[in-house]
Amino acid sequence: MKYKVFIGIDVSKLTIDVHLHGIGASKTFSNEEKGFALFLSWVKKYSKQSEPAEMIICFEHTGMYSIKLATYLNDIGIPFAMLPALQIKQSIGIRRGKNDQIDAQRIAEYAWLHRETIQATLLPAKSILKLQSLLTLRNRLVCDRGGYEATWKEQKKALEGKEHKGIFQVYKSLIMNLTVQVKKIEEQIKAVIESDETVKLNYQLLTSIKCVGPVLAANMIAYTHNFTRFATWRKFACYVGTAPFEHQSGTSIKGRTRVSSLSNKQLKKLIHMVAICACAYNPEMKSYYKRRVSEGKNKMSTLNVIRNKIISRMFAVVNRGSCYVDLMKYAA
Structure with a gap:
């Protein structure tokens, strides 16, 4: 589809900086639903002749800070492209200086320059988004537990005597608590998989392969958007x-x-x-x-x-x- 209006947004924790390519207009809004509604009303003033489907909003994927905007645009049916920051950075060449407004302008320029090839982002189902969040949390807990286990093991070799018993008990308690939390997260992951029939079927198919276990199967479903994100x-x-x-x-x-x-x-x-x-x-x-x-x-x-x-x-x-x-x- 050929787009007529190209909008670049620099997303931060509290605000979004917007730039309209060709018009040169820029403005800052809050990174919340109220700010998103004001942003769209502001855009309509400059693009009265264009339908919502004829505009493309481009911004960087900044994790939890950009997912609110992506979900809002997806729900109201406005096309958007959520792209990796490195992809945009490497495409703009040598540039000096930066701030939020300049970044928004550069993102808008990127969208216009790639207007023939840019594709609108399709968000996965809510169950996949929830699965991604749970897997991210599980990975963090497992990494923390591994760090405590390694430190505990080394300190037991280096520190001897009853005077260090209290330190070892703290490590043991932390590791046990993290193990309990990991199991709770895994139960939630299983519940999400069971709640969606297509996800459940693909999970069963993946785990039928030798050596492919529950963790890899769940991550494959999450990162491939249940095998709809990659053609081959x-x-x-x-x-x-x-x-x-x-x-x-x-x-x-x-x-x-x-x-x-x-x-x-x-x-x-x-x-x-x-x-x-x-x-x-x-x-x-x-x-x-x-x-x-x-x-x-x-x-x-x-x-x-x-x-x-x-x-x-x-x-x-x-x-x-x-x-x-x-x-x-x-x-x-």
Whole structure:
């Protein structure tokens, strides 16, 4: 669709700074529903000839600060593009100086320059948004617990005697409390999955794959918006940082093919752990890993192939709508 009005918004904790491209008008509003309503009324004064569907509102994805605006625009049916900040930053070239109004102007310029290719963002279902929040909280609690466990273990080696018993009891209590909270979060995650039939079905399909457990399955559903965000598993592999890319230029630079550091590192970590588990407990992956390494292939490269195999299988079972079949059991 061809848009006529291009609006850039710089979202912060308390305010949103708005800029209308071509008109040059800028204004600041509060980052709440009342401010959003005033913002749209202000925009209509400058775009009386345009329908709401002919405008595109572009802003950076700033997590919980931008989700309120995105939800508001989604509910009233106004197109918006919520983009990664790095994508906009790398596209504007060399610039000096910044403030909220300048950032809003640059975002509006980005929307206008990419008017032929920019696509409106579609928010996932509310159950997916809730699942994302729960998984983020679970990951934070697990990381905190791991930090306390590591410190407790090291201090038990270094500090001896009854005078340090109180310190160890505090660590033990913290770890036990965090474990209880993690279990409560996992129960809520399970309840969200059970509440949506399509999410529940995809969850069951994913966990039918060997070594793919509840945590990876839930994260896959959350980050892929229940497998509607990526057209193919290869695009997802690029997003998650397991797709290899060439590093070559002219005759002087002939580097190794390697994966990009621009990735979803949390999801990549989970897939990597599953790949390691598959190499140890999945007979098919174990034999493949040993055979490829014995041929002189790099171990990390082989592990990355297995990561991509797991990704392709997850997308395959969801697209096919049937559980994973272990063909190795039927091999002659």
